Amino acid sequence: MEATITLHVDGYRRELTVDTRTTLLDALRDRLGEYSPKKGCDHGQCGACTVLADGRRILSCLALAVAQDGAHVTTAAGLAQGGGGPHRVTRAFLEHDAYQCGYCTPGQICSAVGALSELEAGMPSHATDHPDAPVRTTDAEIRERMSGNLCRCGAYPAIVAAVREAAQ
Amino acid sequence: MSTTSPAGAVGRPLPRTEGEAKVAGHAPYAYEQPVRDPVYLHPVLSTVARGRVVAVETAEAQERPGVRVVLTHENAERLARTGDREFAVLQEPVIAFRGQIVAAVVAETPEEARYAASLVRVQERAEEHDVVLTQGHPRLYRPGEEAAPGADSEQGEPDAELERAEVVLDRTYRTPMEHNNPMEPHTSIALWEDSGQGHLTLYDSTQGPHTVRETLSGVFGLDPGQVRVVSPHVGGGFGSKGSPHAHNVLAVVAARALPGHGVKFALTRQQTFSLVGHRSPTIQRLRLGADRDGRLRAVVHDSEEHTSTVKEFAEQSAVCSRTMYAAPHRRSTHRLTALDVPIPFWMRAPGECPGMYASESAMDELAHELDMDPIELRERNEPERDPQSGRPWSDRSLLRCLREGAERFGWHGRDRRPRARREGDWWVGTGVAAAFYPHVVIPGSQARIEYASGCYTLRIGAADIGTGARTVLGQIAADALEVPVERVRVEIGDSSLPQASVAGGSSGTSSWGSAVVAAARAFTEEHGAAPGEGARAAATTPEETVAEDHAVYSFGAHFAEAWVNDDTGEVRVPRMYGLFSVGRVINPRTVRSQLIGGMVMGLSMALHEHSVVDERRGLVVNQDLAQYHVAANADVAGVQAEWLEQSDTRATPMGSRGAGEIGIVGTAAAVANAAHHATGVRVRELPLTPDRFLVETGP
Ligand code: FES
Ligand code: FES
Numbered sequence: 001m002e003a004t005i006t007l008h009v010d011g012y013r014r015e016l017t018v019d020t021r022t023t024l025l026d027a028l029r030d031r032l033g034e035y036s037p038k039k040g041c042d043h044g045q046c047g048a049c050t051v052l053a054d055g056r057r058i059l060s061c062l063a064l065a066v067a068q069d070g071a072h073v074t075t076a077a078g079l080a081q082g083g084g085g086p087h088r089v090t091r092a093f094l095e096h097d098a099y100q101c102g103y104c105t106p107g108q109i110c111s112a113v114g115a116l117s118e119l120e121a122g123m124p125s126h127a128t129d130h131p132d133a134p135v136r137t138t139d140a141e142i143r144e145r146m147s148g149n150l151c152r153c154g155a156y157p158a159i160v161a162a163v164r165e166a167a168q
Numbered sequence: 169m170s171t172t173s174p175a176g177a178v179g180r181p182l183p184r185t186e187g188e189a190k191v192a193g194h195a196p197y198a199y200e201q202p203v204r205d206p207v208y209l210h211p212v213l214s215t216v217a218r219g220r221v222v223a224v225e226t227a228e229a230q231e232r233p234g235v236r237v238v239l240t241h242e243n244a245e246r247l248a249r250t251g252d253r254e255f256a257v258l259q260e261p262v263i264a265f266r267g268q269i270v271a272a273v274v275a276e277t278p279e280e281a282r283y284a285a286s287l288v289r290v291q292e293r294a295e296e297h298d299v300v301l302t303q304g305h306p307r308l309y310r311p312g313e314e315a316a317p318g319a320d321s322e323q324g325e326p327d328a329e330l331e332r333a334e335v336v337l338d339r340t341y342r343t344p345m346e347h348n349n350p351m352e353p354h355t356s357i358a359l360w361e362d363s364g365q366g367h368l369t370l371y372d373s374t375q376g377p378h379t380v381r382e383t384l385s386g387v388f389g390l391d392p393g394q395v396r397v398v399s400p401h402v403g404g405g406f407g408s409k410g411s412p413h414a415h416n417v418l419a420v421v422a423a424r425a426l427p428g429h430g431v432k433f434a435l436t437r438q439q440t441f442s443l444v445g446h447r448s449p450t451i452q453r454l455r456l457g458a459d460r461d462g463r464l465r466a467v468v469h470d471s472e473e474h475t476s477t478v479k480e481f482a483e484q485s486a487v488c489s490r491t492m493y494a495a496p497h498r499r500s501t502h503r504l505t506a507l508d509v510p511i512p513f514w515m516r517a518p519g520e521c522p523g524m525y526a527s528e529s530a531m532d533e534l535a536h537e538l539d540m541d542p543i544e545l546r547e548r549n550e551p552e553r554d555p556q557s558g559r560p561w562s563d564r565s566l567l568r569c570l571r572e573g574a575e576r577f578g579w580h581g582r583d584r585r586p587r588a589r590r591e592g593d594w595w596v597g598t599g600v601a602a603a604f605y606p607h608v609v610i611p612g613s614q615a616r617i618e619y620a621s622g623c624y625t626l627r628i629g630a631a632d633i634g635t636g637a638r639t640v641l642g643q644i645a646a647d648a649l650e651v652p653v654e655r656v657r658v659e660i661g662d663s664s665l666p667q668a669s670v671a672g673g674s675s676g677t678s679s680w681g682s683a684v685v686a687a688a689r690a691f692t693e694e695h696g697a698a699p700g701e702g703a704r705a706a707a708t709t710p711e712e713t714v715a716e717d718h719a720v721y722s723f724g725a726h727f728a729e730a731w732v733n734d735d736t737g738e739v740r741v742p743r744m745y746g747l748f749s750v751g752r753v754i755n756p757r758t759v760r761s762q763l764i765g766g767m768v769m770g771l772s773m774a775l776h777e778h779s780v781v782d783e784r785r786g787l788v789v790n791q792d793l794a795q796y797h798v799a800a801n802a803d804v805a806g807v808q809a810e811w812l813e814q815s816d817t818r819a820t821p822m823g824s825r826g827a828g829e830i831g832i833v834g835t836a837a838a839v840a841n842a843a844h845h846a847t848g849v850r851v852r853e854l855p856l857t858p859d860r861f862l863v864e865t866g867p
Contacts, residue, residue: 021279030278035200036193038403040351041437045793048351080192090191094183097757100765101634102190103352103403109191127802139805147800150793152351152404153634154768155761156804 005069009034010078018065024058025049027065028075036077036106040150047149050107050114051075057114059148076106079113089113092162100153108149112163115145119167137167177643177653178822181757185638185658186401195401199355201371203430206357207236209422210281211415211433212271212288213442214263217297217786218508221261221270225289232284234276237425241270244421248389253478254511255387257417263292264478265510266786267442269414274422274431297508299786301474303340303451308472308503315475316482316502321490321556324497326457329466333457337534341454341526342853345779345788346447347440348515349798350633352403354444355434356416358423368395368420373402375409375631376670377663383412384420400661402633406769407514408444409633410672415443441791445513446779448473448483450522454530457497462538462548464495469527475504476511483512484519488527491721492604494551508786514672516769517829520605521836525773525854528601528837533850541584542600542841543570554719562718562818565749566602569725569812573747574600576810577727586848594731594740599841603724603748603834607825609713610669610679615687616706617645619699623655626687629668630660630680634765635828636758637676643754644681644822648688650697666706674722674826677754678819683709685821715818722825724748726767726834730842737858739775739843742805748830751816752823759827763809766831771807772799773832774839778855 004017007024009032016031025042028034028051037060040048044062051060052074060073079087089112092098099105119141124131127144135141142163143156151159189195214221226238244258257269271288275281311319330336357371368390374380377397385392402409419433435443450473457466469489475481486500515521535542550567553560574580582598583589589596615628626645632638638658646653659665669679686707695703714720729743746767753759776797779788790796809831815823836854843861844850851860 019277019279021283026278029200033202035196038193038197038352039199039434040353041793043437043792043794045437046351076191076193080188080194086188086191093191094187097183097761099187099190099634100636100758100761101351101402101404102186102195103197103350105190106193140802143802143805147802150351150798150800152349152406152769152798153761154765154772154799154804156768156799156801157764157807158761159801 003066005066007068008072010075020066022065023061024063024065024068025060028060034075036075038103038106040104047111048104048107050110050149052110052114057111076109079109087113089166092166096158096162098155098158098162100155104149104151108151108159111146111149112166116167118145139164176647178647178754182639182643182653182755184636184758185642197352197401197403198357198371198373198399199432199434201357203357203359205428206430206432207274207276207426208278208281209272209274209419209431209433210285211269211418211439212285212290213439214266214268214270214292216263216292216294217266217299219263219292219294221263222291222293224271229273229284229287232280234280235284236274236276237422238288239272239422239425245424247387249386254414255417257414257421265442265476265508267510269418272418272422274426297786299507299509299781300783301449301451301472301505301507303472305472305505307505311480311482311502311504315480316484319502320500322499326466326468326497326499329497330455330457330468333465334460335458335537337456337530337537339454339530339533339852341452341529343450343522343525344854345449345781346515346773346777347779347796348406348408348445349793349796350404350406350408353435353437353440354409354413354415356419357430357432358419359430360423360427362427365394370397370420372397372399372416373409374399375402375405375633375672377631377661378629378667379670380412380416381663384416387417388420397663398661399631402631405633406516407518407672410514410670413444437793438791441788442510445511447515447518448475448512450483450485452485452526454526456530456534458534462540462545464493464549466497467493467495468498469500472503474507474509474512476509477506479511481512483522485523485526487519488523488604490556491554492527492602493549494555517605517833520833524603524834525836528834529840529852532599532841539584543574546570546602557719559717559719562715562720563749563814563816564721564723565812566723569723569747569749570602573725573727573745576747577745579727586845593734595734595846596729596731597842597844597846598727598729599838599845601726601834601837601841603726603830605674605722605826605830605833607714607720607722607819608673608675608678609682609709609820610675611709611711613668613679613683613709614666614706615680615683616666616704617687617691618704620701623657624649624651625657625659626684627659627665628680628683629663629665630676631671632660633671635671635676635762636755637671639758640677640754641680641684644684645688648685649692674828677824678826679709681822682713682820683707686710713820718818720819722748722750722830724830726838728838728842730839730846732843732846732861737861739856741771741839744771744807746809746831748809748811749814750811750827750830751814751819751825753811754822754824760809762827763831764807766829767807767809767835768799768804770832770835771804771839773854774836774856775803776855
């Protein structure tokens, strides 16, 4: 079965017809040729496919494309070419060499942007002392919130440094 | 060469050439290359560990809309060369392991390919299988020269000496089966064009485009000139992409059945657990005989591992004991047993990594036994020459790494007694382990330099799997040409470029860089400092790159602090510090990332990694990233890597040695030693899961 949907990808309106079994990740990659989000597991276990959908970070391999009809999707490509230059998180990743092979990186960057807005909104995490306590941007908070994004190259210390810097 | 000039590019922490493309996600990995008329391949894998394919029913799959071809052993093309059985894909109805390719569907969309693959009915006849490596397995044998050159080695009379020694330590350590799990699963796009002799283009996620070209042209009986392998960006490999595997052959078989279509084949994460290699489990017995004052008299290291029935591969775990410490009497052996398991292959520091876990754990146990500081024990056993070859060391800086590392980590004043420090619910301890890695230069790489419009273009078919090769080779070329690095362009990742060896064995920068230096020298000799438009020169990695008369190794020291929870047994490692001797560091930024990355993978090995085999069904049951744990961000806290400022021109003309693997060598031992120091519990089997610490400890 097929369905026609609209996605706004990095500011561009894209209309496409997809098999209803198609995930948002495959729609972006295989249908639209938007290869910035990566496929590391296709099962919501690695974070490589993380994008921002209407401002929130989601795993695009766990989202069906048809369910995202009308969504505004931002990928790391969109973050890298914002009007005012690359996003501060993107810049911080470059500065800290927070990647090696780069395959987890677009997902890490989208996830970091999402995590920083969650922090700003005061959403607690497992690393927060108490659900009612004010949330502070500590390394422990960053590590916890970035733990859905695996990096086999082991760039975590640099990723934390980059996110910490971008948070300031 | 001018690499020592302070104005040079070598030694500067330049950002990665492809950095901006990578953070945007624009750097194209294999699957992301544009191709005409793409079609999608999905394989069908065996579900028994040993047996035969009795029948394959494909009708239902074939009838699905968009299905272009269903491949089985009955209709797949006969391959030209199948001496290497790993590549004999769909050639006969024999099943040698669970997860082997037994059929495949190619369809117009990935969803349809996957669904149709589920409709292929493969009737299998199971035969009795054996997938479990046990100690003293009845079918152990000594591996052949090709898999393990010099599988056994012996000096002096180790047995007699063990009898005589004042202190004897006899311990067995186990490491589990592990999987590389690069974040980019193995992917190929194969395009076969029929015109003329035919031509194959393969976009491939590989550590060596030329290796893939050479292997596949042989398998398909093609001239290497008919094959082009392209891989500008690779999402990690850690050894598993160091050779083509069965999936590459399958992609090409499909492409040749569908000329003109780009056949896209991305392995699922699950499929990578049986098709692209793994680290064999090891059972290692270490026997150390020493004097009361800690001088080793005998070292015996025996390692048992598995291999597959398809192809022999030996994890050479005991090799480290031939080099690490002085002892007049020593022996090391490797024994394999061929099980009905997928084919093991390289995983970061194959051999050295599990071997040094065992040997550095044993050294820690011996130090404990002698009530001696573990660094002091290593000081007492420092060999003046390489015990294996008798050659002088090119640069053995192990003791410097240990001593200076101890300073920087804050080792001194450590209370040696285990279970001596407690913070709240946590037992706290520190551990140390040595690291080493042989220096490898693979001959035969070629570099070409061409000058046009003020720019020097360096071409070499090397692979950048996240190492920084593209950046680093530019730095080497710039200094060797004595030009600013901004004027050097680097092209890599394509077999149509000059021949390059595989990115493996920490040999990449050393091998390719030596060719680059030679090419730059040839260029300058021919064209001087003011070359004309179109000036070019090429050169090959010189045979005599590494000083023959010296033993050339990298060394390092790992320090770790472990916290073990008294109630739950959970192990946390808030602090890791590594000090390494890797010769000259060409790019501090990328080398630091590599060393830290190795240490993080070593921590992951220590605490998490374990491919659990179901002995009844013959499969790895935790074959995904939710169940096969690799270290996540919150598992990793303070990890620091530093190095000694050195230069080793006996190793390479750049003065550098490899840095890709040494970070993972010894790391797990440092963590395990720290956990022992914290708790008094000596765990001799990885990973250090909580249950292992929930045992009664003696007084
Ligand atoms: S690809 Fe979506 S989480 Fe791994
Ligand atoms: S940079 Fe390679 S997996 Fe993160």
